[in-house]
Amino acid sequence: NAGVMQNPRHLVRRRGQEARLRCSPMKGHSHVYWYRQLPEEGLKFMVYLQKENIIDESGMPKERFSAEFPKEGPSILRIQQVVRGDSAAYFCASSPDTDLRNTEAFFGQGTRLTVV
Amino acid sequence: EDKVVQSPLSLVVHEGDTVTLNCSYEVTNFRSLLWYKQEKKAPTFLFMLTSSGIEKKSGRLSSILDKKELFSILNITATQTGDSAVYLCAVIIQGAQKLVFGQGTRLTINP
Numbered sequence: 001n002a003g004v005m006q007n008p009r010h011l012v013r014r015r016g017q018e019a020r021l022r023c024s025p026m027k028g029h030s031h032v033y034w035y036r037q038l039p040e041e042g043l044k045f046m047v048y049l050q051k052e053n054i055i056d057e058s059g060m061p062k063e064r065f066s067a068e069f070p071k072e073g074p075s076i077l078r079i080q081q082v083v084r085g086d087s088a089a090y091f092c093a094s095s096p097d098t099d100l101r102n103t104e105a106f107f108g109q110g111t112r113l114t115v116v
Numbered sequence: 117e118d119k120v121v122q123s124p125l126s127l128v129v130h131e132g133d134t135v136t137l138n139c140s141y142e143v144t145n146f147r148s149l150l151w152y153k154q155e156k157k158a159p160t161f162l163f164m165l166t167s168s169g170i171e172k173k174s175g176r177l178s179s180i181l182d183k184k185e186l187f188s189i190l191n192i193t194a195t196q197t198g199d200s201a202v203y204l205c206a207v208i209i210q211g212a213q214k215l216v217f218g219q220g221t222r223l224t225i226n227p
Contacts, residue, residue, distance in 0.1 A: 004158075033214065042120070042204055042217035043159070056213060091158070105215070107158040 004029075004094050004108035005074075012114045019079040019086070021111045025094030032075045033105060034067060037089040049075060082115045089113075118143040122205050122218035130226050133195050137221045139205030140187040147210040149181055149188050154202040154220070162190070162203075195225045 005024040013019050025032050030051045035043040045059040049069040060067065064082075069075040079086055089112050093105040119142045129135055141149065148166045152159035163172045165181035165188055172179050176195075181188045192199055202222050206215040 031213075035215075035217075040219075042122075042219045043206075043215070044217070045214040048213050059214070089157075107160075109157040 004092055004106050006090075006092050006108035006111050008111060009109060010112050010114070012116060013082050014116055015083060016081050019082050019113055019115075021077040021079075021090050021092075021113070022074040023077070023092030023094075023108060024074040025092075026106055029094035029096050029106075031095045031105075032069050033093045033095075034075075034077050035091045035093065037091060037110070039088075043091060046077070079113075082113070084115050087113055087115045118207070118209060118216045120205055120207050120216050120218035122203075122221050124221060125219065126222045126224075128224045128226065129195060131195060131197060133225075134191065134193045135195060135223060137190040137192075137203050137205075137223070138187060139189070139218055141205075141207050141216075141218075142186065143207050143209055143216065145210035146183065146186075147208040150206045150208070150215065151179055151188070151190050152204040152206065154204055155200075159204055192223075197225045197227055199223060200225045 004026055007022050011019055032049045034046040036046055037043045047060050047067045048056040052071050064080045066078045089110045091110045092108045095105045121140050123138045148164050150164045151162040153162055163179045168181055168183040176193045179190045202220040204220045205218040
């Protein structure tokens with residue numbers, strides 16, 4: 001059973017470009033969370049999704065950021081018109097279908113986004 | 117605003133020493149507190165604490181929660197170089213499906 005898979009592991013974008021980060025949850029998991037980690041800081045919650053639904057996006061910046069988790073395929077975190085301040089590690093976590101218990105929120109390896 | 121604060125931010129000790137990492141929190145509606153170890157990339161789960169005064173133990177690591185004073189400690193005895201990592205504390209808010217993280221403690225174990 002593969003763990004949470006994120007790709008790419010590293011992504012370099014020029015200012016103004018778009019960044020698309022992908023997260024495939026563990027098999028059988030239909031809850032996905034995205035967190036952002038700035039250098040030397042803890043992880044900050046961004047968004048919580050279930051299949052085809054955004055449940056809590058209270059941590060998402062109001063502009064340029066969006067997330068989806070379609071019925072088929074991975075969850076996507078999309079950042080439009082990236083700026084230098086978007087440079088960070090973006091982590092995805094998933095948890096099982098039946099009940100959301102954060103002890104079973106397994107984290108992926110993260111995508112390190114660098115905006116140049 | 118919900119807040120989790122860890123101390124120290126950084127700690128350097130020698131192999132074999134015992135360390136204590138601190139985590140205090142101010143949140144609206146506490147449900148549980150978790151500890152994670154983050155080495156190169158993905159945080160890996162260590163403990164979840166929900167009740168006060170009950171020690172959780174795993175090998176050389178142990179943790180306890182004080183819900184009256186709003187803090188938790190993580191102890192590591194007989195430290196090894198492989199314990200070098202960032203240790204993250206996070207709180208789950210009742211009714212919210214998210215973790216509020218502290219800024220982490222960077223622990224370095226020198227041989």
